[in-house]
Amino acid sequence: MxxxxxxxxxxxxxxxxxxxxxxxxxxxxxxxxxxxxxxxxxxxxxxxxxxxxxxxxxxxxxxxxxxxxxxxxxxxxxxxxxxxxxxxxxxxxxxxxxxxxxxxxxxxxxxxxxxxxxxxxxxxxxxxxxxxxxxxxxxxxxxxxVRYQPIGFELLPPKFTLSQLQHLYEAVLGTELDKRNFRKKVLGFGLLVPLKETQMTGRHRPAQLFSFDADKYEKLKKRGFNFEL
Amino acid sequence: MxxxxxxxxxxxxxxxxxxxxxxxxxxxxxxxxxxxxxxxxxxxxxxxxxxxxxxxxxxxxxxxxxxxxxxxxxxxxxxxxxxxxxxxxxxxxxxxxxxxxxxxxxxxxxxxxxxxxxxxxxxxxxxxxxxxxxxxxxxxxxxxxVRYQPIGFELLPPKFTLSQLQHLYEAVLGTELDKRNFRKKVLGFGLLVPLKETQMTGRHRPAQLFSFDADKYEKLKKRGFNFEL
DNA sequence: TTGACATAGTGTTAATGTAACACTATCAAT
DNA sequence: ATTGATAGTGTTACATTAACACTATGTCAA
Incomplete structure (x- = not known):
C-alpha cells in the first residue's frame, strides 16, 4: 500500500x-x-x-x-x-x-x-x-x-526591420543603443535573413525587412553557442 | 469570512x-x-x-x-x-x-x-x-x-592560497585555467587581502595566504558591479 | 652542501571585442 | 526642388582576453 x-x-x-x-x-x-x-x-x-x-x-x-x-x-x-x-x-x-x-x-x-x-x-x-x-x-x-539570448525575435512579426528590433531591445533594457554597433552585432550572428522586400512606413526611406532563422538558432543553441548582446 | x-x-x-x-x-x-x-x-x-x-x-x-x-x-x-x-x-x-x-x-x-x-x-x-x-x-x-559571482570564497577556509582558489574554480567548471590570467583577474577585483602569513604544505615554496573581503564585496555588489570570471 | 623536486610567483604580446563617433541615401509630401 | 523623416554605412581608440615560459623558494635525500 x-x-x-x-x-x-x-x-x-x-x-x-x-x-x-x-x-x-x-x-x-x-x-x-x-x-x-x-x-x-x-x-x-x-x-x-x-x-x-x-x-x-x-x-x-x-x-x-x-x-x-x-x-x-x-x-x-x-x-x-x-x-x-x-x-x-x-x-x-x-x-x-x-x-x-x-x-x-x-x-x-x-x-x-x-x-x-x-x-x-x-x-x-x-x-x-x-x-x-x-x-x-x-x-x-x-x-x-535578453542580453544573452535572442529573445526578441518571437515578439516581432515574421518580417521586421532592424530598427524595430533595436527599439525592442531598447525598451526592454531601458537604455539607448548605438545603431551601427547594434546592426553589426545582430547581423554577425547570421540568424537574420534579409528578404527581398522592404517596408514602407510613411514618407521616408523604406527599410530592409528581415526574418529570423529559427532553425539555425536552435542548432547553434544546442552547441552551446553564445549570443551575448 | x-x-x-x-x-x-x-x-x-x-x-x-x-x-x-x-x-x-x-x-x-x-x-x-x-x-x-x-x-x-x-x-x-x-x-x-x-x-x-x-x-x-x-x-x-x-x-x-x-x-x-x-x-x-x-x-x-x-x-x-x-x-x-x-x-x-x-x-x-x-x-x-x-x-x-x-x-x-x-x-x-x-x-x-x-x-x-x-x-x-x-x-x-x-x-x-x-x-x-x-x-x-x-x-x-x-x-x-560561478562565472559571474565570486561564489567560491565561502567554500575555502578564511585564509587560502590563490592556487586553492583556482583549483576550486577548475573543479566546478570542469576546465583548466591559466594561472597568470587567473591571478590577474581575481586580484584585479580587489577583494582579496594578502595576509602576512604564508602556508607551508610540504617540501616546496610556501604560498601567500589571502582572505576574502566580504564587506567590500557586498558594497560593490549593491552597486551592480560585475565579477565576471 | 648540493642537487632534485614540487609548487609559487611573475609580464608581454597578439588577437579580439567593445564603444564612440557623423555623414550620406532614399523615400513622401509640399 | 526643398524639407522632413528614417535607413544605412566604417573607422578608430580602447579595453579585454588568451596564449605563452621562465625564475623563486622551500623540503628532502643523497
Whole structure:
C-alpha cells in the first residue's frame, strides 16, 4: 500500500508576470481583483494549481481565464514560499514571466477578474500580496536574459526591420543603443535573413525587412553557442 | 469570512542538490532511500514541506535530517511540477542547490535515509524520481553562476592560497585555467587581502595566504558591479 | 652542501571585442 | 526642388582576453 502524506498542505498557486512591448515602452499586465482579499487592488494574474495539471498548464490557463491571453510563451521565474504571503492561509506561489508584443494581445477583456490592463513598468500601482517583489524579480531576470539570448525575435512579426528590433531591445533594457554597433552585432550572428522586400512606413526611406532563422538558432543553441548582446 | 481553497491539493516537497568540493573533484550528495517508492535507490535529499515553514527552512531541515548537513547556504533552483513525477500522487518539488567544501562536511551519517554519500558528478548512479533531471539543471546553473559571482570564497577556509582558489574554480567548471590570467583577474577585483602569513604544505615554496573581503564585496555588489570570471 | 623536486610567483604580446563617433541615401509630401 | 523623416554605412581608440615560459623558494635525500 503506497504511503501518502496526510498532514496539512500548503495551497499552490501560479502568478504570471507578462511584459508587453508596444514599440516604445515596456508594460506589465495587471488585473484588478474581483474578490477578497485585496478586492479592488491590482495584482498579477494567477490562481490555484489543480491536481491534474502541470505548473506550466496552470499558468497558461489562469492567464487565459483572467486576462484572455492565449499562446503565451511562459518561463518559470521563482517560487515564493514565505509564510504570510496570503492573509487567508499558507500559499506557495510559482511565478512565471513572459514577454509579448502588445499589438497582438491588445488590452483584452477580463473574465474572472474585474479588469485587466497594461501598465508601464515605471508606473505600476501598489500591488496585492507580495506581487511587487515578484515583479521586481521578473524585471531583473528579463533584463539579464535578453542580453544573452535572442529573445526578441518571437515578439516581432515574421518580417521586421532592424530598427524595430533595436527599439525592442531598447525598451526592454531601458537604455539607448548605438545603431551601427547594434546592426553589426545582430547581423554577425547570421540568424537574420534579409528578404527581398522592404517596408514602407510613411514618407521616408523604406527599410530592409528581415526574418529570423529559427532553425539555425536552435542548432547553434544546442552547441552551446553564445549570443551575448 | 475568508474564502479558502478546498479542492484536492498537490503535495509540496523540496529537493536539494548539494555539490561538494574536495580540492579536486566536484561531487554530489545522494541518499539511499529507506522507504518505498524507489526503496534502496539513490536520490537527492529532500522531503515534504510543512505548512508552518518556508521553503528555505524545509530544504535546510531535510538536509539536516537526511544527511546531517547544517548551515548550508542554499539557493533556489527551479520548481518541478510534472504530473507523474512521483508514482504515489501529485507532488510538486521545489529544488535547491548549494556548493560546500567537502572537508568540513565529511560523509555524515544519515538519519532518516538508509545511507548518504558523496558521488563524483561524473559517476552518479541511476536516480529515483526525476532527480537526474534536477541534477542536470543544478549543474548547468552552478557552472553559469560561478562565472559571474565570486561564489567560491565561502567554500575555502578564511585564509587560502590563490592556487586553492583556482583549483576550486577548475573543479566546478570542469576546465583548466591559466594561472597568470587567473591571478590577474581575481586580484584585479580587489577583494582579496594578502595576509602576512604564508602556508607551508610540504617540501616546496610556501604560498601567500589571502582572505576574502566580504564587506567590500557586498558594497560593490549593491552597486551592480560585475565579477565576471 | 648540493642537487632534485614540487609548487609559487611573475609580464608581454597578439588577437579580439567593445564603444564612440557623423555623414550620406532614399523615400513622401509640399 | 526643398524639407522632413528614417535607413544605412566604417573607422578608430580602447579595453579585454588568451596564449605563452621562465625564475623563486622551500623540503628532502643523497
Amino acid at each position: 503506497p504511503h501518502t502524506y496526510q498532514y496539512p498542505r500548503a495551497a499552490l498557486t501560479v502568478d504570471c508576470v507578462v511584459f508587453g512591448l508596444d514599440d516604445s515602452e515596456l508594460k506589465v499586465l495587471l488585473i484588478e481583483r474581483a474578490l477578497d482579499p485585496f478586492k479592488g487592488k491590482w495584482a498579477l494574474p494567477g490562481g490555484f494549481v489543480r491536481v491534474d495539471e502541470t505548473l506550466d498548464d496552470a499558468a497558461r490557463r489562469e492567464l487565459e481565464e483572467e486576462a484572455g491571453l492565449k499562446n503565451v510563451f511562459l518561463e518559470q521565474l521563482y517560487t515564493f514560499g514565505e509564510l504570510k504571503r496570503d492573509p487567508r492561509e499558507r500559499v506557495v506561489s510559482v511565478a512565471y514571466y513572459s514577454l509579448v508584443k502588445l499589438a497582438a494581445h491588445d488590452t483584452k477583456a477580463a473574465t474572472d477578474a474585474a479588469d485587466a490592463r497594461w501598465f508601464p513598468v515605471s508606473k505600476v500601482p501598489k500591488l496585492a500580496f507580495d506581487h511587487a517583489e515578484i515583479l521586481d524579480a521578473a524585471l531583473a531576470r528579463l533584463k539579464g536574459k | 475568508p474564502h479558502t481553497y478546498q479542492y484536492p491539493r498537490a503535495a509540496l516537497t523540496v529537493d536539494c542538490v548539494v555539490f561538494g568540493l574536495d580540492d579536486s573533484e566536484l561531487k554530489v550528495l545522494l541518499i539511499e532511500r529507506a522507504l518505498d517508492p524507489f526503496k534502496g535507490k539513490w536520490a537527492l535529499p529532500g522531503g515534504f514541506v510543512r505548512v508552518d515553514e518556508t521553503l528555505d527552512d524545509a530544504a535546510r531541515r531535510e538536509l539536516e535530517e537526511e544527511a546531517g548537513l547544517k548551515n548550508v547556504f542554499l539557493e533556489q533552483l527551479y520548481t518541478f511540477g510534472e504530473l507523474k513525477r512521483d508514482p504515489r500522487e501529485r507532488v510538486v518539488s521545489v529544488a535547491y542547490y548549494s556548493l560546500v567544501k567537502l572537508a568540513a562536511h565529511d560523509t555524515k551519517a544519515a538519519t532518516d535515509a538508509a545511507d548518504a554519500r558523496w558521488f563524483p558528478v561524473s559517476k552518479v548512479p541511476k536516480l529515483a524520481f526525476d532527480h537526474a533531471e534536477i541534477l542536470d539543471a543544478a549543474l548547468a546553473r552552478l557552472k553559469g553562476k
